[in-house]
Amino acid sequence: MASRYSSVYNSGNPHEANSNYWRTASFSSTYTKSSLPRERCPYKALQCLTSFYNAKIITVEPVIFLFMFAYYFYKVVFELYVFNRLGQETIQEHNEYNITTFNHCLTTQDINNFTWTNSSSTPPGNTVETRLAHLTLIVGVTARLPSAVTTLIFGPISDRFGRKPTLIISLVGMLLNSIVAIVIVLYTENIYFFILGAGLRGMCGGIAGIFTACYSYIADVSSKKWLIVRLGLLEAMTFAAGTLSLVTAGVWTQLNNCSFGPLVWVTLGCMVVAIPYTLFLLPESQDKEDIKEEKRPKPQAGPKALLRGLQIFFGRGYPRCKLWLLLLVMIVTILNTTGTMAIITLFLLHDPIEWTPIHIGGYLATSEMMHGLALVVVLPFLVCMGIKDSLIAIIGLILSIGANVSLGFADKTWQIYTIGAILSVDALILPGVKAMMTKTVQPVDHGALFSFVSAAQVLASVLGFAVFVPVYTTSLAIDWYHASGLSFLIMAALYGCMLPIMMVVWCLQRREESAPPPSPQSPPHMITSPSITSPPRLTGEHEKLFTHVQSELGQDILERRSLFGSFGASTELERSCQSSRSGSFRSYY
Known part of the structure; x- marks a missing residue:
């Protein structure tokens, strides 16, 4: 290690020496794919399965x-x-x-037929x-x-x-x-x-x-x-x-x-x-070694851990406004989708549709399949096109508004199937919202976040049944040809209220992405006089971490990245190593 430092600091300019030091500390200049040792396992099939499992x-x-x-x-x-x-x-x-x-x-x-007589009222x-x-x-x-x-x-x-x-x-x-x-x-x-x-x-x-x-x-x-x-x-x-x-x-x-x-x-x-x-x-x-070595904060223990999900939304440390807006969009989406499930069969049985039970069962199965295709085909396509999570949710909201309005006035079979295919894009809203929530909090709080989100999701589903079933039965008393579709018009109005909220979240996301990164600061031992002629020394915890990352973790991460790309696992340590390859080790300090 001393020879490496001496080769870096042969320059007489101390600032250039400092820059060269941090440049050589990256993985890109230390390890290459050809310099990695060969895999010891002689069986390539077992090696592939092991790598697939680890990824x-x-x-x-x-x-x-x-x-x-x-x-x-x-x-x-x-x-x-x-x-x-x-x-x-x-x-x-x-x-x-x-x-x-x-x-x-x-x-x-x-x-x-077996039981009813004229004397019975019901x-x-x-x-x-x-x-x-x-x-x-x-x-x-x-x-x-x-x-x-x-x-x-x-x-x-x-x-x-x-x-x-x-x-x-x-x-x-x-x-x-x-x-x-x-x-x-x-x-x-x-x-x-x-x-x-x-x-x-x-x-x-x-x-x-x-x-x-x-x-x-x-x-x-x-x-x-x-x-x-x-x-x-x-x-x-x-x-x-x-x-x-x-x-x-x-x-x-x-x-x-x-x-x-x-x-x-x-x-x-x-x-x-x-x-x-x-x-x-x-x-x-979970990488338990990271938690033991305190490379990321430990989750809270004791009674506070039981309500950690509430603390994320009510406490300090995270952008509460953004989280609450996203949670509101998620609740309304669950409310509408659950309400649709609760009344769609009754709607299709009632006039002017009047389908048979077999026809209704076929439509429901087709609708579930279309929702799955929207998530498997449409969603990856939008991501590959570089569309942000917030815009994907906005696209789902806009199409859901149009589909619900059309469904409220539909009275023909071909209209129901066409609108049902368009309505399947409401499946894009929840993944977009949950992805933005996940990126807002630290990895150590993912479980607490989704515990609160899942609890809200369950309550919203119960509320969806409790709200839209009475609304549907009440609307049947209205003397109007499309009275049975009034519930879908209400759902479209709720989606319309969520559209400005998602636009606000989109603006917040753009502002965060366009914000200039914080100015880099040199570690304390690098702030020295311009007349410095000797290289800085890494001592104690810094040198131990430097050696540990280079010798033990760099090889595994580079191998997995080269084999599976960025679609596989992405732990906090990998993100730190990726940052170090493009810059320095300052993120560890």
């Missing part, structure tokens, strides 16, 4: 797919099972039929639908409200102990829910035991917990350029799982004549696959 290119995508497939499949089976179970019990009460004599799927008309089939709606609401609230609370705890904990424990806890909750459902179906237990399964799933994190862990994991291992794409792919896994599970559950139930015994094992099987994958095949995203 974290395919990570939590299979986990979120299996979880959401199990969730949607369970939802369909739960609703159909409860409806048929209540229908059979109602028929048995009015006629002395045995419950097991019905080996086909019941409809509301079947229940009325058709029994409608009563069954009302009881199913009430139980569905209770199960949904029981699962979502605890998950909104527990995710505020699991998020900050995952910042300290890793993302895998949170993932496993959420998967175990779904596993317990599946076991409860199996017991209810196979042993014909009380249907209100479904509330117990929903409570267990919610206390283990539920959907909010799994999304918190997955979003935080992706934020840990992705570079800034490709973060929005990987978040979009994560959302695409949700839509793909929803499409496949809705079609599979409906067709399988119909072919099986509503015999639910084999169907309830599907969710359990998904969790049996997902849990071992998470335990043994999924690498941890």
